[in-house]
Amino acid sequence: MTKTVFIGALAVAGLTAGIASAQTLNDVQERGTLRCGSNEGLAGFAAPDANGNWEGFDVALCRAIAAAVLGDGQAVEFVPLTSQTRFTALAAGEVDVLVRNSTWTFTRDTDLALDFPAINYYDGQGFMVPRALGVSSATELDGATVCIQTGTTTELNLADYFRANGLNYEPVPVATNAEGQQQYLAGACDVYTTDISGLAATRATFEAPGDHVILPEVVSKEPLGPAVRHGDNDWGDIVRWTTHALIAAEEYGVTQANVAELAAAPTDNPEVNRLLGTEGELGAMIGLSADWAVQAISVGGNYGEIFEANIGESTAVGLARGLNAQWTEGGLMYGGPFR
Amino acid sequence: MADISDQPRETFRISMLLYDARYRSMTIQVVAAMLIMLFLAQLVDNTVTNLAALGKDISFSFLGSTAGYDINQQLIPFTSQDTHARAALVGILNTLLVAVLGCILATIIGVFAGVLRLSSNWLVARVMTVYVECMRNTPLLIWILIVFAVMTEATPQPRDFQEGGTASMILWDSVAISNRGVFMPLPIWGEGSGIVVAIFILSIIGIFVLRYVARKRQEDTGQQLPVLPLSLALFILPVTLAFFALGRPISLDYPVLGGFNFQGGLQVRNSFIALWLALSLYTSAFIAEIVRSGILAVSKGQTEAAFALGMQPNRTMQLIILPQALRVIIPPLISQFLNLTKNSSLALAVGYMDARSTLGGITVNQTGRELEGILLLGIFYLITSLIISSAMNFYNSGVKLKER
Ligand SMILES: N[C@@H](CCC(=O)N[C@@H](CS)C(=O)NCC(=O)O)C(=O)O
Numbered sequence A: 001m002t003k004t005v006f007i008g009a010l011a012v013a014g015l016t017a018g019i020a021s022a023q024t025l026n027d028v029q030e031r032g033t034l035r036c037g038s039n040e041g042l043a044g045f046a047a048p049d050a051n052g053n054w055e056g057f058d059v060a061l062c063r064a065i066a067a068a069v070l071g072d073g074q075a076v077e078f079v080p081l082t083s084q085t086r087f088t089a090l091a092a093g094e095v096d097v098l099v100r101n102s103t104w105t106f107t108r109d110t111d112l113a114l115d116f117p118a119i120n121y122y123d124g125q126g127f128m129v130p131r132a133l134g135v136s137s138a139t140e141l142d143g144a145t146v147c148i149q150t151g152t153t154t155e156l157n158l159a160d161y162f163r164a165n166g167l168n169y170e171p172v173p174v175a176t177n178a179e180g181q182q183q184y185l186a187g188a189c190d191v192y193t194t195d196i197s198g199l200a201a202t203r204a205t206f207e208a209p210g211d212h213v214i215l216p217e218v219v220s221k222e223p224l225g226p227a228v229r230h231g232d233n234d235w236g237d238i239v240r241w242t243t244h245a246l247i248a249a250e251e252y253g254v255t256q257a258n259v260a261e262l263a264a265a266p267t268d269n270p271e272v273n274r275l276l277g278t279e280g281e282l283g284a285m286i287g288l289s290a291d292w293a294v295q296a297i298s299v300g301g302n303y304g305e306i307f308e309a310n311i312g313e314s315t316a317v318g319l320a321r322g323l324n325a326q327w328t329e330g331g332l333m334y335g336g337p338f339r
Numbered sequence B: 001m002a003d004i005s006d007q008p009r010e011t012f013r014i015s016m017l018l019y020d021a022r023y024r025s026m027t028i029q030v031v032a033a034m035l036i037m038l039f040l041a042q043l044v045d046n047t048v049t050n051l052a053a054l055g056k057d058i059s060f061s062f063l064g065s066t067a068g069y070d071i072n073q074q075l076i077p078f079t080s081q082d083t084h085a086r087a088a089l090v091g092i093l094n095t096l097l098v099a100v101l102g103c104i105l106a107t108i109i110g111v112f113a114g115v116l117r118l119s120s121n122w123l124v125a126r127v128m129t130v131y132v133e134c135m136r137n138t139p140l141l142i143w144i145l146i147v148f149a150v151m152t153e154a155t156p157q158p159r160d161f162q163e164g165g166t167a168s169m170i171l172w173d174s175v176a177i178s179n180r181g182v183f184m185p186l187p188i189w190g191e192g193s194g195i196v197v198a199i200f201i202l203s204i205i206g207i208f209v210l211r212y213v214a215r216k217r218q219e220d221t222g223q224q225l226p227v228l229p230l231s232l233a234l235f236i237l238p239v240t241l242a243f244f245a246l247g248r249p250i251s252l253d254y255p256v257l258g259g260f261n262f263q264g265g266l267q268v269r270n271s272f273i274a275l276w277l278a279l280s281l282y283t284s285a286f287i288a289e290i291v292r293s294g295i296l297a298v299s300k301g302q303t304e305a306a307f308a309l310g311m312q313p314n315r316t317m318q319l320i321i322l323p324q325a326l327r328v329i330i331p332p333l334i335s336q337f338l339n340l341t342k343n344s345s346l347a348l349a350v351g352y353m354d355a356r357s358t359l360g361g362i363t364v365n366q367t368g369r370e371l372e373g374i375l376l377l378g379i380f381y382l383i384t385s386l387i388i389s390s391a392m393n394f395y396n397s398g399v400k401l402k403e404r
Helices: A002-017 A024-031 A057-070 A086-091 A106-110 A153-164 A177-185 A196-204 A233-251 A259-264 A270-276 A292-300 A303-310 B021-053 B084-117 B122-136 B140-153 B193-221 B227-245 B270-297 B300-308 B313-350 B355-367 B370-399
Strands: A034-038 A076-080 A121-123 A125-130 A144-149 A169-174 A191-195 A212-214 A222-224 B176-178 B181-184 B186-189 B250-253 B256-258 B261-263 B266-268
Touching (some): A024 A057, A024 A233, A057 A076, A057 A233, A057 A303, A125 A196, A144 A153, A144 A177, A153 A169, A169 A177, A177 A191, A191 A196, A233 A292, A259 A292, B084 B370, B122 B270, B140 B270
Parallel strands (some): A144 A191
Antiparallel strands (some): A121 A222, B176 B181
């Protein structure tokens, strides 16, 4: 008898458990807010300002997604995650989307059962050292003590790079960027290594940024982008096309300032019309309203505007567009065709 | 054989399962067992189904694949090309290292603090009370972070040890205390060092024999041998003679500043020091209380009797009180040792590469095998705890009151 009950219990449990995934969009709409996994604080990318408002390059993407889905760029709940906890939190459904300087890799895409629907920053790993050390190339780093954030691609690339070049090093694992920064500034490590964008952002918050140099070597490819759970393709589509809408908007000259005007009536550019919903039914195809892209672009502008406002050359972080320029300008940013 | 009972045989009815006291407890147990099994089945099934829904399976094959990351403190050689299993082993050894050294230091400090807390000297007793209360009533994590912060922020960088720098090495230029850890000389075991070590061990055994002989002699004849000078001589002389006779086979490798850091010697990393000290100090406060209560549990009459026999206070403590107190002390001490071992998983906070940081940290992260990794980690802590407590129980059965 016990056995039958056991099997019965198994069957019931099996029925109740199966209905997961494939409904992130519903969840978000029911909740009325988007849960966005973010940094614990990386200037320019994601950090709360003096009033507790999150802002930054990655934050802007979260807000754009929230605007596309909910019509309100403020309807975002930011969940700060460490590099160690981020993927678990996403897989467990604690966040709807993870926009946290996360590299798209084969293992993460497949074995970790995630999806990276789009890339919003093409990066690479670099090294930062105090200028006083007099080091001008990463090949001179033999015997150095290196601070690395654990749970990142960084620690794997680092091991590969030093081994391939026959250099010795002492890794000092840190849990967060803030901890790494503190250790590095205290001189407990000679070198801080992470994505170059992260290095620039970290350096921008130093008292004397000029005392630190980022070495010329770029030791890895780090395509950074939003991540979602594998399996909910509808939600993945929304994240992908919102990102592409921002990129395409820059290409077509749709800005925060003129988007309302351009969306008021069909223009003579059909691509812009379809993007902004004045022509065709693209919004309905991904389960959103016709003006989803207008909403997304209204929050922080197009991709170029978001870049310039948060991490561009006029900001403290001071990153050049480089690989992240539009494809028309020799970069890799290539918004998909809206049709 | 005649049937002695002429009562009709009672027939079994279902309702008896509930109303008959003979069956009721059985019924309750069966139902409870079924509920527990149901619960467990639901738990396991839910996990498997949800993992499947996420597109994940349960597999331990990741243990055999290349780890890809480096570990700074390694008791056995490890490179990034080794497997995750070996990385886990490196972490496990690091956990055991800090746990064993932590238990030793915590016991030493704890016994001192516990005994001193009972001191008749008002100041000493008060200072120890403050120490114990401060340690016991603040979270361990805070102590780990405090020690770590002091070690990294208040000590000089290796660079400062350069010629004309602001820092210098201590103990005849052999030890450097820096914000990357303490660098100290490392013995190099040359040819013939085995003989020196063997002689050293033999002289230690000799000292015990000497003490035994001396006691015997005192019991038999009443004469005392000069045990202390003789032991000291045994301790130092043979080893020194052998050392020089064999042409100094053991040398010291001194740390010297070169490149970015000190080279050579032994580096005791700050993460280790912070974790070790904080764990020991914290646990020692609990041990102090255990020791104090153990001592107080020994009847005052014992002390008075010893004093009446003319025993010195410290000998009374050593020979009369502590041996009896041990019986009360050992059982709760076991749980403190277990606590310390489990608390060592806070290593993560200072980047000490213990089992939690390698197997349960980086490996879990890089492979996405949370469930498997944490399960293995749990099993490791469970086994370690069981070993510690059975070893301590074994010792306890040696010292506990033997009833004849
Ligand atoms: N792109 C790498 C590294 C990601 C990462 O952790 N980046 C650092 C610095 S660029 C960061 O965001 N730190 C912020 C924090 O710790 O809150 C990865 O995905 O593994």
